[in-house]
Amino acid sequence: MMSSTLSLVADIGGTNTRVALAEGASVRVDSVRRYKNAGFAGLSPVLEAYLAELAPGNLTGACVAVAGPVRDGVGQMTNLDWRIDRTDLGQVTGAANLAVLNDLQAQGHAVGQVTEGDLIRLLPQPPASPQAAKLVVGLGTGFNAAPIYDTRAGRFVPPSECGHITLPRSSDALAALAADLTDGRGFAAVEEALSGRGIVAVHKHLHGVRLTSTEIMDRLEAGDAAARATARLFTQALGTVMGDLALIHLPFGGIYLVGGMARAIAPWLQELDFAPAFRAKGRFARFMDQFGIAVVTDDYAALSGCAAHLDHLPAG
Structure with missing residues (x-):
């Protein structure tokens, strides 16, 4: 039997769930x-299967990261018909310290634990106060972002649903994309373009052909012009x-881009003019140089964030 000082952490994405033990x-x-x-x-069946395999014994805490909105200890998956309840989590694990976080909240709690070797720097990070706000941006099955505040009372990462804000129309190309992605209610959300399914939609918008995100990235790697045009608009x-x-958030402490789609597109962002698009804010263009940006390559960062959050919860 393993140590009884262990906690259980889980990262629930739209496609996969990762579960681990933390000390x-x-x-x-x-x-x-x-x-x-x-x-x-x-x-619950996922956790039951995990606990049956590893038999960790008594657990002191359990924290799960949910790809969807969380309110009062209950999470509802955005791209999956799962409801995650803190009470159910306690019944399955037997743990006393329990937390249900939005997945971006968990990623926010991981910032500072991720090593420099697990980062790809897109824009350099200028010197900043340890208390400077930070921002974590998730680009994967969906899209979301959350600010990170380090206060005297500890780290605070408020929940957010940024993926469902309006897709910008600040250029002719983006306006045409937004018009094409407008749903039956007259609305085009950011997530419809910026996600795994989003790059599929961008490719279909430009070329009239539906490929999987993997196929698009493979063709980009092979030098395909159509895939490159898709990646550029994305x-x-x-x-x-x-x-x-x-x-909006003034994250002078840095912006951290996370998620499977972020890791896949990271090698191409510089040459496809990510930085000029980020800085294209008119008279505030030079102001944008105050924000460093890095892609997090650690696939287990959300698990680390759950563990860090649990570690700072009061016992019991």
Whole structure:
């Protein structure tokens, strides 16, 4: 039997759920397991399967990160018909310290624990106060962003649903894309362009052909002109939206881009003019140089964030 000082952490994405054990703020990498969500009716069966395999014994805490809005300890997945309840989490794990976070909140709690070796720097980080606000931006199955505040009372990462704000129309190309992605209610959301399915929609908008995100990225790697045009428009949209979010939150402590789609597009962002799109704010263009940007390549960062959050909760 393993140590009874362990906690359970989980990162629930739109496609997969990762589960691990943590001791304090440290995740045990050898305990990480990945489950396909399609094979389960909800989170509880996933955790039951995990606990049956690892038999960790008594757990002191449990924290899960949910790709969807969380309110009063209840999370509702945005791209999956799962409801995650803190009470259910306690019944399955037997833990006393319990938390349900939005996935971007969890990523925010991981910032500062991720090493420089797990970052790809897009824009240099200027010197900043340790208390300077930061911003984490999620680009994966969906899109979201959340500010990070380090206060005397500890770290505060408020929940957010930025993926459902309006897609910018600040250029002819973005206006045409937004018009094409407008739903039956007359609205085009950021997530419809900036996500795994979003790059699929961008490619179809430009070329009239529906490819998977993997196929698009493979063709980009192979030098395909159509895929490059898709990636360029995707990058323009990403830079524009992140520039807007930077002006809203003033994250002088840095912006951290996370998620599977972020890691996939990261090698191309510089040459596809991400920085000019980010800085294209008129008379505030030079002001934008105060915000450093890095892509987080650590696929387990949300698990680390859950562990760090639990580690700072009062016992019991």
